[in-house]
Amino acid sequence: MRGSLSGEEDLVVEGRIEGRVTLIGHLVVAPDGIVEADVDASSVEVRGTVRGDIVATRSITIERGARVAGNVRAPRVMIHDGAHFDGAVEMDVALPDGLGRTR
Numbered sequence: 065m066r067g068s069l070s071g072e073e074d075l076v077v078e079g080r081i082e083g084r085v086t087l088i089g090h091l092v093v094a095p096d097g098i099v100e101a102d103v104d105a106s107s108v109e110v111r112g113t114v115r116g117d118i119v120a121t122r123s124i125t126i127e128r129g130a131r132v133a134g135n136v137r138a139p140r141v142m143i144h145d146g147a148h149f150d151g152a153v154e155m156d157v158a159l160p161d162g163l164g165r166t167r
Contacts, residue, residue, distance in 0.1 A: 069101075077112070095129070102134075110147075117151075 067083045069075075074089040077097035085091065087105040097112035107122040110130040118124055120138035128146035137154040 093130070108138075 065079070065081050065083075068086070069081060069083065070086040072088040074091070075085075075087055076092045076094055077099055078094040079096075080098045080100070082100045085099065085101050085103045085105065089106055091103060091105040091108045093099050093108075093110045093112040093114055095111045099112075099114045100116060101114075102116045103114065103118045103120075105118075105120055107124070108118050108120050109125045109127065110118075110132055111127045113131045115133045117134045118132070118136045118138075120136075122138065123140040123142070124136050124138045125142045126132050126136075126144060126147040126149055128144045130144075131148040133150045135151045135154065136149075137156065139156050141153050141155055143149050143153075
C-alpha cells in the first residue's frame with residue numbers, strides 16, 4: 065500500500081506500507097512486514113522492518129531480529145538483544161523535582 069493510513073483500531077502489517085501511518089491503536093509490524101513510513105501510534109511493536117521515524121504515546125518495542133532505521137520517541141522504549149537499530153532514542157520522561165537542575 066502507498067499513501068497515508070490512519071485509523072482508530074489496532075493494525076498488524078504483514079505486507080508493505082509506504083507513506084505515513086497514524087493510529088490511535090496499537091501497531092504490530094509482523095516478521096515479514098515492511099513499513100517505509102513515519103509512524104505515529106499509541107504503541108508500536110516491531111518484529112519486521114521499519115524505515116522511518118516512530119512516535120508512540122505509550123511504548124515502542126523492537127524485537128529480536130527486527131530492523132529499524134529511524135528515530136524513535138516514546139515514554140517507554142525497549143530494544144531487545146539481537147535487534148538492528150540505526151537512529152536516536154528520545155524518551156519523554158518526567159523527572160522528579162530537583163533532578164536535572166544545575167545550581
